[in-house]
Structure formats: structure tokens, C-alpha cells
Amino acid sequence: MVDPGLDKSSFEATVLVGTQLCSRRLLQQIIYCVGGVSVFFPLFTKSDLYEIEEAKQAGQALLTPITKERLTAEVIELIASVLDENLANQQQMLLLSGFPILGFLLQSVPPEQLNMDTLSALKHLFNVVANSGLSDMLVKDAISHIFLNPVVWVYSVYRVQRELYMFLIQQFDNDPRLLRSLCRLPR
Structure with missing residues (x-):
């Protein structure tokens, strides 16, 4: 047992010359401190600028180039990775009305x-x-x-709309309560 009367400074570590102090955190943990998943939402409005920047920087290559067609998918995957197994970010997504905002942004x-x-x-x-x-x-x-949200999908190609509705049918079959609560339809 440690004597509480001992000098606590004798237990502290000494930082040697040349030592660089750093703290490593996962993106999931850091992003919560700067606004949560909502910091990624403005990226949805930048797709038109992406094309202009792409033309200007034709000579400069990214580590992993992202085509304009994949830009929205990449942002959504980033949001999913931040929400994955992180209750604080999930709560923030709910409290900040994240999905209603995301739906609105996807309309544009x-x-x-x-x-x-x-x-x-x-x-x-x-x-x-x-x-x-x-x-x-x-x-x-x-x-x-x-x-x-029909405004999001109205101009997408048939193949995407078909896959979307097949996905919804599957979700409603898996959980009939969703059909009643969201669509106000009996099963």
C-alpha cells in the first residue's frame, strides 16, 4: 500500500530532451469535439466546385483519386465510419436532425x-x-x-430507383412496424 503522505512529484515521469509529446485519437473521437458528423455536411454542396478544381489540378494527383461520380458516396461512407460504434456521434446525429439535413442536402x-x-x-x-x-x-x-424522399430520387436512373425500392421492400418485410409507423399503412 502506498503512503498518501509521500511526495507525489517523485512518481512523475521526466520528459527527456528531444522527446515529442503527442496524443493519438481516432477520427471518431476527435470529430465529436469539433461539431460531430455535421462538419461533413458542407461537402455535399461542393460537388460543383470539385469539377473546377479537378480541371485546375490535372497535374496534381491525390493519393487515392476520387471521381466526381463517387464524391457523394465517399462523403456518406465517411459519415458512416464516424457513426459506426460511436454512441456520442450517433446521439449528435439524432439531436442535430442529421438525417433530415442529409436528406435536404441530397436533394441538391x-x-x-x-x-x-x-x-x-x-x-x-x-x-x-x-x-x-x-x-x-x-x-x-x-x-x-x-x-x-422522392425529391432526392426523382431524377436518378431507373436502375438506382429499382434498387432503392427493392431495399425498402426488404426493410419493410424485415420489420413490419416500420411500414405502420412511417407510411401509416397496415401490414
Whole structure:
């Protein structure tokens, strides 16, 4: 047992000359401190600038180049990774009305970016929130403000719309309560 009367400074470590102090954190933990998932939302409005910058920087290559068609999907995948198994970010997504805002922002995304990659990323995001601690509320928000939002999908190609509605049918079959609560339809 340690004597509480001992000098506590004798237990402190000494930083040697040349030692660089740093603290490492995961993006999930850091992003909460600077605004949570909402810091990624402005990226949805920058797709038109992406094309201009792409033309200017034709000689400069990114480590992993992202095509304009994949830009929206990449942002959604980033949001999913920040929400994955992080209750604080999930709570923030709920409290800040993240899915209603995301649905609104997706309405302004060019139809060519609402492609199979984007739908796949949205389905992944859905699965992340479906397996979260706040799944009931986040799933309802995601379905009603993104997947059932006709303004988002009206100009997307047939293949994407078909896959979207097949996904919704599957979700309603898996959980009939969703059909009653979101669509006000009996099973």
C-alpha cells in the first residue's frame, strides 16, 4: 500500500530532451469535439466546385483519386465510419436532425452522383445506424428523410430507383412496424 503522505512529484515521469509529446485519437473521437458528423455536411454542396478544381489540378494527383461520380458516396461512407460504434456521434446525429439535413442536402446533389455507389454507401450507413444504440429513432429518420424522399430520387436512373425500392421492400418485410409507423399503412 502506498503512503498518501509521500511526495507525489517523485512518481512523475521526466520528459527527456528531444522527446515529442503527442496524443493519438481516432477520427471518431476527435470529430465529436469539433461539431460531430455535421462538419461533413458542407461537402455535399461542393460537388460543383470539385469539377473546377479537378480541371485546375490535372497535374496534381491525390493519393487515392476520387471521381466526381463517387464524391457523394465517399462523403456518406465517411459519415458512416464516424457513426459506426460511436454512441456520442450517433446521439449528435439524432439531436442535430442529421438525417433530415442529409436528406435536404441530397436533394441538391446532381443526379449522376445519385448512382449505385451512392445508394450502396447509403445502405451501408443504414446498416450502421440499424445496429447502433439509437437504432429505432435513427432508422426511422433515415428511411423517412432519405430513402422515402422522392425529391432526392426523382431524377436518378431507373436502375438506382429499382434498387432503392427493392431495399425498402426488404426493410419493410424485415420489420413490419416500420411500414405502420412511417407510411401509416397496415401490414
